[in-house]
Every structure is written in C-alpha cells, then in structure tokens.
C-alpha cells in the first residue's frame with residue numbers, strides 16, 4: 001500500500017513511521033520538527049498550504065492517508081488564535097477529505113476521546129453523546145463532520161490517551177511521569193480523571209492491521225481495554241518499574257483548578273474488537289514499553 005502519513009513528526013506519527021515503513025511504501029509529513037521523518041521518505045509541508053497538499057496527492061497518489069497532524073491538545077489550541085486552530089484542524093481536514101475523494105484514497109483520521117462529554121459515566125460507546133468542551137475537542141469533532149459530509153471512504157478513530165515514551169523532541173504525561181519517578185521526584189496525579197490508555201507502539205500495530213482491512217464509513221473508539229484513573233496508571237508504572245509508590249500523590253481536578261474538567265472519557269472498544277483489532281492490556285503494554293526501552 002502507498003500510505004501518506006500527516007503528522008509523521010508527532011508523538012504518534014513517529015511510531016507510525018516505524019510501524020508502517022517496510023510493510024508499506026510511506027510518505028510521511030512534518031512541519032517544524034522533523035523527528036524521525038528524515039530517516040524515511042518524507043516531506044515538509046504546512047497543513048495550511050492547500051496547494052502543496054494537492055501536489056503531494058498528485059505526485060504520490062496515496063492509497064491510504066493517515067491524518068494525524070493537528071493542533072493536538074486543548075492547552076496548545078488555547079495558546080493560538082481560534083481561526084488558526086480552525087484552519088488547521090477543520091479546514092485542512094476538509095481539504096484532505098476532498099483530495100482523498102478526488103484521488104480515491106482511503107482516509108484514516110485521528111479524532112479524540114475528548115469529543116465525548118466526560119461526565120456521563122464510563123466506557124462510552126461510539127454513539128454516546130458528544131459534547132466537546134474545549135476549542136481543541138470541538139475542532140476535532142468538526143473535522144469528523146467535514147469528513148462524513150465529503151465522502152464515505154473513511155475510518156474515524158476516537159483516540160484515547162497515548163502512553164509510552166516520546167521519540168526525539170516529543171513527550172507526553174506518561175513520559176514525564178516516568179522521568180520524574182526515575183529521578184525519585186514526587187508526582188501528582190488525578191484520582192478522578194478516567195481514561196482508557198493505549199500504548200503508542202500498540203496503536204501503530206493496530207493501525208497497520210486496520211489499514212489492510214476492507215472497512216469504510218466507520219467510527220471507532222481507539223483505545224486500550226481498561227478504565228483507569230491517572231493515579232491508577234501511576235501505580236501500575238511503579239509496580240512494573242519498582243519505583244517508589246510513596247512518590248505518588250492523588251489529587252482531584254477541583255484541587256488543581258483545571259480549565260477543562262473532563263472526568264471520565266473511558267471508552268468501550270467492543271466495536272474495534274469485533275473487527276479483529278485488539279489491544280494488549282495496560283500492564284502488558286507497560287512491560288513491553290520498559291523492555292524495549294521504546
């Protein structure tokens with residue numbers, strides 16, 4: 001398969017580059033930070049350069065486009081003008097959908113667990129109520145809507161919290177937590193924020209499996225199997241590494257005065273599993289992360 005990856009320099013994208021290259025012919029996009037893209041067939045492009053995007057489709061003719069590039073979290077989005085976030089997360093997604101329709105490419109789009117309301121209880125199914133509360137989540141949901149309005153040859157993945165080590169310049173809360181605990185420094189974690197974490201290397205493997213399946217017009221929760229609070233995740237990391245659990249302090253979102261109190265967007269992954277895509281458990285995933293030094 002010829003696969004064009006947007007956001008190839010990101011936290012997830014660099015794992016996709018490693019997971020897909022060799023099995024497929026990839027072209028991977030970066031913008032300001034090359035990351036590991038420069039080891040692969042890569043292109044530097046702004047998502048706001050719509051003409052440049054069309055040139056890529058015209059020359060590479062991807063069979064699959066994995067669209068992971070985005071202003072990728074609520075804090076980053078709030079630091080930018082809203083129209084810029086909209087242009088990157090919504091207009092560029094619309095442009096990519098239109099190009100996929102024109103060039104007969106399948107689109108795999110990374111949405112987010114934060115499109116769900118987060119206060120209604122746990123293990124949400126794909127048809128649960130959607131109430132994005134940040135600009136980030138709202139624009140990711142609008143990206144979903146633009147795709148669905150454009151064509152049918154898509155897979156939308158509502159991505160859960162990604163755990164594992166960031167490669168090169170990238171990082172995440174899991175990586176920061178690991179680094180602090182390793183230095184014997186205390187870590188504060190929410191006891192009332194629940195997610196269904198998925199390991200980065202597992203996500204890349206599952207995407208490879210998904211990309212060769214004959215699926216279109218579907219939305220999936222893309223997540224691990226367990227509902228865990230951030231504190232419980234820290235406890236598992238301590239148990240698997242031998243780090244001191246006494247370094248962990250539990251706090252509530254109220255105590256930390258968070259802007260966006262998204263309590264529980266733990267996801268149900270029955271639909272994904274019914275298509276034969278299965279994640280390993282969090283504990284086994286963490287064992288693999290530590291063993292491979294990913």
Ligand SMILES: NC(=O)c1ccc[n+]([C@@H]2O[C@H](COP(=O)([O-])OP(=O)(O)OC[C@H]3O[C@@H](n4cnc5c(N)ncnc54)[C@H](OP(=O)(O)O)[C@@H]3O)[C@@H](O)[C@H]2O)c1
Pocket residue numbers: 006007008009010011012013029030031032033034045046047048067068069070071072073088110111112113140159160161162163170172
């Ligand atoms: N990480 C998570 O836990 C998580 C959870 C739910 C959903 N997601 C979704 O999963 C996807 C990947 O997330 P991630 O954590 O890998 O994000 P990330 O590390 O922030 O990477 C974002 C990627 O998008 C590119 N990008 C951003 N703005 C761009 C622009 N204007 N033009 C061109 N490229 C641009 C970045 O390129 P440069 O760095 O080279 O500029 C980078 O490759 C995103 O769509 C995100 O919304 C992530």
